[in-house]
Amino acid sequence: MKTQILYIAKKTAKTLVAVLAMASGLYAQGSSTQQSLILRVMELNKLGLIGGSLKLTIDKLYADQFAPAPVVNANTTLLWTSNGENKKITVASNNNNPRYALRVAPQEMSPGAGVAAPEVSFSDNKNHDFIVGVNRSAGKCVIQFTAAADVAKGIGSDTHVITFTITSS
């Protein structure tokens, strides 16, 4: 009887120690965890204009000629951002048969943001290159309009809606 009691006590003690040891082992795990992320950047092309609508009025003569002097306006700015490759910016007028001459060219371009194309003279409503070589860049330029009138064309007005577009080369 006494031997039995002693035996049970010893077995219980061993079990108790074993349970405590096991519990400690469980809680030693789980000091780090992970998350999986998915990241992506889509192609993005953005154009913006500062300056709004313009009105060019030819009302002066050349100082030494009896011919209307051209009028230049450089009050508007074009801005662009593209993370794509081999892009260009084109310009078009909706007036495919203008009475008077209107020309446009980029000026004061941001370095490295593209290459200025030659001045465009609007005579149709097609897209013409305005800035080429736009690659993963953000930039701006001054839009210089030049209006000229041949005296033989008389007095009147032309209306142009000018559209700039960023597109693939």
Place this chain on the structure above:
Amino acid sequence: MKKSLVTLTLAGLSILIVESASAQTSATQNVTLTVNTVYKISTSGNPSSMIVTTGTAGTDALSSVSDNSTTYSITQNYGNTVKLTANLDAALSAGYALQLNMASSKGTSAGTVDISNATSGSAVNVVTAVNRGADAGQMITYTFSALASAGMLSSTNKTVTFTLTN
């Protein structure tokens, strides 16, 4: 006489046996309790995809995107020198940035931390001085940003590892 002697001896033996029995009415055990250091951290899952889709004309920095749809929970019994660090499996390429903000009610959040270049050998602290106890359901906020000059990024998997340490 002989009989008396035997009886006496028997009685003596009985007494001896009785005394021996009375000497084993209690027993003692030594029980040792040990509580080891406990660190446990888990998250509620993975954040949604972060996709940059827009920006502003004339600006190189595109519009960043954020996600705060996941939480983390921690339990520790070590002390208030425990901290939480974070690192990526590999650094992001130049022109892309990933920031992380871990809220905390048991420690001091480091605020918004840039982990773009934090790899396993250079994990950054995101929560420090975490007190003993449990902190459940704290918000994890990611912010992903990109420059236009860095170009497009096709869908890319990144693994963020959070580690409790002291």
